[in-house]
Amino acid sequence: MDFCNNNTRITVECKFCFQQYDILCNKEDLESWKEGSGYIQDVLAYLSAAEREMLISQICDKCWKRMFGEEEEQEEEGE
DSSP states (O other): OOOSTTEEEEEEEOTTTOOEEEEEEEHHHHHHHHTTSSOHHHHTTTSOHHHHHHHHHOOOHHHHHHHHOOHHHHHHHTO
């Protein structure tokens, strides 16, 4: 499959549920982040927070929410 603008598809498997997810990103941006040239939220800002977390921890959004809850729930508990 061809992607424009040097984009590449990365397949990442969640280490808890073993579901595979495809993430489309610029290859140069991915390499830059892996080399430590910037924070993932800056270098790959166009990805969702869930996609960036998948790259960092290999934990999908569903499993993350199951383990840590949703952000809104945590904020309500702190009030």
